[in-house]
Amino acid sequence: MLRIGICDDEKIIQDELKDMVSHIVFQYGEVEFSTFSSGKDVVKAVEEKTFTCDLLLLDIHMPERDGIETAKYIRMHQVDVDIIFVTVSKEHVFDGYTYQAFSYLLKPIQYPRLEDELGRYIYERSKNSRxxxxxxxxxxxxxxxxxxxxxxxxxxxxxxxxxxxxxxxxxxxxxxxxxxxxxxxxxxxxxxxxxxxxxxxxxxxxxxxxxxxxxxxxxxxxxxxxxxxxxxxxxxxxxxx
Incomplete structure (x- = not known):
């Protein structure tokens, strides 16, 4: 089972991403979703040991704790999760390298682009038979x-x-x-x-x-x-x- 987290402060974006991801990964097997409205929610889940995501689609521009701060927390605390940044601007693209993001996607999310990146992620994940x-x-x-x-x-x-x-x-x-x-x-x-x-x-x-x-x-x-x-x-x- 692939466990995917979606962190975005806009409910409509959460729903759109969940719908697209569901269609894309359906062919690969079961998927379980967790949604978060802010980076603060992600940190809380980590601290409460309820965060179980394999992949996190993480918005950058959010109130309280933005995506960059959240990614920094995740890496500092050695949380075992892959990250795909989802944002409206290219200004933080180099932060993707800093925090070992798998990919960096621009809003509005284009289905073919998301499909390519998720397909690449699942391929990289599955080719490891160990x-x-x-x-x-x-x-x-x-x-x-x-x-x-x-x-x-x-x-x-x-x-x-x-x-x-x-x-x-x-x-x-x-x-x-x-x-x-x-x-x-x-x-x-x-x-x-x-x-x-x-x-x-x-x-x-x-x-x-x-x-x-x-x-x-x-x-x-x-x-x-x-x-x-x-x-x-x-x-x-x-x-x-």
Whole structure:
């Protein structure tokens, strides 16, 4: 299921976008909509942990909290959602790059243009076949593995730390390890399973993932060395340095 959020302070625009998007994505499968009348509503949903959108169509010119401020909040808080800016002006087009927007659409929205961008988005999303099906709050969801930096064991649950945000579900890390053996995930500790594509460096005692370090326990030192040394020489550095 694709979950799409529409944030615009004009109800008529919300309805128009929802109608067009419904027609466009119908061929790709089920879609669930969430609507927001301001960036303030989006932030509130994030803070209350009720924000579940995969894609957010975000107006820029809104009262209280505009789209740029909202996008900034989303990225600062690592919310895992793609953004398409929808606005009346080109003046903020470079903010699209700053806040990693998937696209930037001008109002009034032209159906063919929206169709092209949504088709491109769904293609980019679906071509990634690396995924894990998990139960989250009683619902079966697809977790894109290329967005998972690492999994962390938390009692009877597992926390998936994503590029933007995190997801928690019931599982055993040992079971995940078996499932993900062929997907370049590395067990380095009783509590951690790491996506090797995000490793920026490592030593005998820890692995670096951009802005965080993950410990390597003594039990896994040798297996970590063998797996990482088997990869491209010099990609991470040498274990033990």
């Amino acid at each position: 995924c894990l099906h998990v139960n989250i709050n009683g619902r079966k969801e697809k977790l894109l593995l290329d967005k998972v930096k690492y999994f962390e064991a938390d009692t009877r649950k597992v926390i998936a730390h994503l590029l933007h945000g995190e997801v928690t579900f019931y599982a055993k890390l040992s079971d995940l390890q078996k499932v993900l053996e062929s997907y370049d995930f590395l067990r380095c500790h009783q509590s951690y399973l790491v996506n090797t594509m995000f490793i920026s460096g490592y030593s005998r005692t820890e692995i670096s993932l951009e802005d965080i370090t993950i410990p390597i326990s003594r039990k896994y030192t040798e297996s970590v060395r063998l797996q990482l040394d088997a990869r491209k020489d010099g990609e991470y550095g040498e274990l033990g340095k």
